[in-house]
Amino acid sequence: MYKVKELAELTGVSVRTLHHYDHIGLLSPKEIGENGYRYYGQVEVTRLQQILFFKEMDFSLSRIKQIIDDPEFDQASALRQHKEILMEKKKRIERMVKSVDQTLDSLEGGKTMTDKERFEPFSREEMEKHQEKYEAEVKERWGDTDAYRESKQKTASYTDEDWKKIQNESNEIDRQIIARMEYGPADQEVQRLIGQKQQHITDHFYTCSDEIFRGLGDMYVNDPRFKKNIDKWKEGYAEFLRDAIHRYCDRSNKKK
Amino acid sequence: MYKVKELAELTGVSVRTLHHYDHIGLLSPKEIGENGYRYYGQVEVTRLQQILFFKEMDFSLSRIKQIIDDPEFDQASALRQHKEILMEKKKRIERMVKSVDQTLDSLEGGKTMTDKERFEPFSREEMEKHQEKYEAEVKERWGDTDAYRESKQKTASYTDEDWKKIQNESNEIDRQIIARMEYGPADQEVQRLIGQKQQHITDHFYTCSDEIFRGLGDMYVNDPRFKKNIDKWKEGYAEFLRDAIHRYCDRSNKKK
DNA sequence: ATTACGGTATGACGTTACGTCAGTGTCAAC
DNA sequence: GTTGACACTGACGTAACGTCATACCGTAAT
Numbered sequence: 112m113y114k115v116k117e118l119a120e121l122t123g124v125s126v127r128t129l130h131h132y133d134h135i136g137l138l139s140p141k142e143i144g145e146n147g148y149r150y151y152g153q154v155e156v157t158r159l160q161q162i163l164f165f166k167e168m169d170f171s172l173s174r175i176k177q178i179i180d181d182p183e184f185d186q187a188s189a190l191r192q193h194k195e196i197l198m199e200k201k202k203r204i205e206r207m208v209k210s211v212d213q214t215l216d217s218l219e220g221g222k223t224m225t226d227k228e229r230f231e232p233f234s235r236e237e238m239e240k241h242q243e244k245y246e247a248e249v250k251e252r253w254g255d256t257d258a259y260r261e262s263k264q265k266t267a268s269y270t271d272e273d274w275k276k277i278q279n280e281s282n283e284i285d286r287q288i289i290a291r292m293e294y295g296p297a298d299q300e301v302q303r304l305i306g307q308k309q310q311h312i313t314d315h316f317y318t319c320s321d322e323i324f325r326g327l328g329d330m331y332v333n334d335p336r337f338k339k340n341i342d343k344w345k346e347g348y349a350e351f352l353r354d355a356i357h358r359y360c361d362r363s364n365k366k367k
Numbered sequence: 368m369y370k371v372k373e374l375a376e377l378t379g380v381s382v383r384t385l386h387h388y389d390h391i392g393l394l395s396p397k398e399i400g401e402n403g404y405r406y407y408g409q410v411e412v413t414r415l416q417q418i419l420f421f422k423e424m425d426f427s428l429s430r431i432k433q434i435i436d437d438p439e440f441d442q443a444s445a446l447r448q449h450k451e452i453l454m455e456k457k458k459r460i461e462r463m464v465k466s467v468d469q470t471l472d473s474l475e476g477g478k479t480m481t482d483k484e485r486f487e488p489f490s491r492e493e494m495e496k497h498q499e500k501y502e503a504e505v506k507e508r509w510g511d512t513d514a515y516r517e518s519k520q521k522t523a524s525y526t527d528e529d530w531k532k533i534q535n536e537s538n539e540i541d542r543q544i545i546a547r548m549e550y551g552p553a554d555q556e557v558q559r560l561i562g563q564k565q566q567h568i569t570d571h572f573y574t575c576s577d578e579i580f581r582g583l584g585d586m587y588v589n590d591p592r593f594k595k596n597i598d599k600w601k602e603g604y605a606e607f608l609r610d611a612i613h614r615y616c617d618r619s620n621k622k623k
Numbered sequence: 624a625t626t627a628c629g630g631t632a633t634g635a636c637g638t639t640a641c642g643t644c645a646g647t648g649t650c651a652a653c
Numbered sequence: 654g655t656t657g658a659c660a661c662t663g664a665c666g667t668a669a670c671g672t673c674a675t676a677c678c679g680t681a682a683t
Contacts, residue, residue, distance in 0.1 A: 187474055
C-alpha cells in the first residue's frame, strides 16, 4: 500500500495532483486510515497507469473518468487504441522534423516554402487530433465493430482536401436543417435532410444503420461534449437532431 | 497581407489566440488599418511559425516572447534544437509504445511488470522534459559554445542513476549553503561550498569558468523561472547565491 | 515528556492560455 | 438602405493544477 508521497514518487505525479484526482473522484484511495491518511493499493496503481495513458492522449480528466468508470471499459482495447494514437503522434513528429529541415534549408538559401507548407505540420496536427478524438469516441461506443473497422478503412486514405470537402458537405446539411427548425423535427424537408445526413455518414465513414443512427442521435444529447459542440450551431439543435433522427427511423421502420 | 481570419485559417490558430498574442505583445500585426483591423505581413507569418515551433516544445508564451525578442536570437540554431527535442519526443513515444505492448502482454498472462516499470515511460518523460528545458535554456544563453557541446557530450550517456546522484550531490551542496546563509555570502565556509558547486558543474556538465559562473549567478536572479525555482529552497536564496558567486570569483581573480 | 522535522490533511487563491459571449463597428454584396 | 460576414474590445469562465497557509499526525532523538 502506498501513501501519497510514495505514490507520487513512484509515478512522477505530484501530491497535489493525487489530492485533486481524489477530490474529483477520478482516483480514490483504497482506504482512509484512522489518521485521515490516504492509502492506495494495487487496483489504484493500475487505475493511475490507465489515467496517465489517457492523459498522454490529451483526454480531459472528466472524459477519463467517464471512460474508465464505464463497466464496459476494456483496458486491453483501450491500450491498443493508445498504441495507434502514439504511432500517429510519432508520424506527426516525423513530419515536424521534416518541416524543421525544410525551414532550415529555406533559411540557408535553398527552396523557399509557401506559407501553407510552413504551417502544415501544425495544422495537420489539429486535423488529426480531431480525427483521433473522434475515432476514440466512436470506438468507445462500439469498440471493434464492423462499423468502426469500415470507418477506419475508408478514412485511412483521406487527404486534407477530402476531409474539408466532407466537413463542408456535412456542415451544409446542418445549416439547411437549422434553417427549418421552426417547422419541427417531423417537417418533410427536415426528414429529407436527415436522410441525407445518414447517407453522408454511410458514404464517407461507415454503414449507418437505423440502429446506429438512433444511437448517434441519443449520444448527441446525452454526451456533454457532443451536446456542447452541436448546440454551438444553434441552441437546442442537439435535441432537435435526436428527435428528428428518431422520427426518421420510425418512418423508415414502418416502410419495411 | 493577412487579416485575422485569413491568418487563422492558414495556420490553424484561432482568431482569439491571435488577439491574445497581440495583447501580450507576442505577435503584433504589421499594421492596424484606419478601420482598426489587424493586418499581418510576411515577417509576422514567420514569427508565428517560430512561436508554434516553441509551443510544440512546451514553452510558455512569456518564455517564447523573451526568446524570440532577444536580438541574439538565432532562428537556425533554435530550429536545430527543436529538431533534437522532437527526436527526444519521438524516442519517448517509442518507449511508451513499448510500455503499452508490455502492459498488454502482462494483461494476457505474460510477464508481470513491477509498479516501477509500469510508470517508467511517464516518469522518464518528466526527467527528460527537465533536461530538455534545462538544455534549451543553457543553449539560449550560450548557444553553440564549447560549454554547451561539452555538456551535451558528457550528459549524453547519463543514466537515471547518474542523474539522481548528480542531483542529490547538487542538492546537498545547496542545503549546506542555505544552512549558513545567516553568516552572509562572504562567509569562509559558504565560499568553500560555492567552490564546490563550481567544481561539481565542471565535473558533470561543462568546464565552468569564472565568467560562466558569474553569468549563472546573474541568471539565477534575473531569469524569473530560475529565481522562482531557486527561491523555493529558501526565500532570497537566489540573490544570496549570486552575491556569493561574485564574491568567490572576485577572490579567485585576485589569486591570479 | 518534549522537541523537531517531515509527512499529511483541507481550504483557498493564483496561474496559463485560451474559449465563449455580448455589444458594437466595418465591409461588401445585393 | 439592408444584410450577413467579418472585425473590434472587454469580460467572464474553464481546466488542471501550483502554491500557500494553517493545523494535525508520525517518528525519532533527546
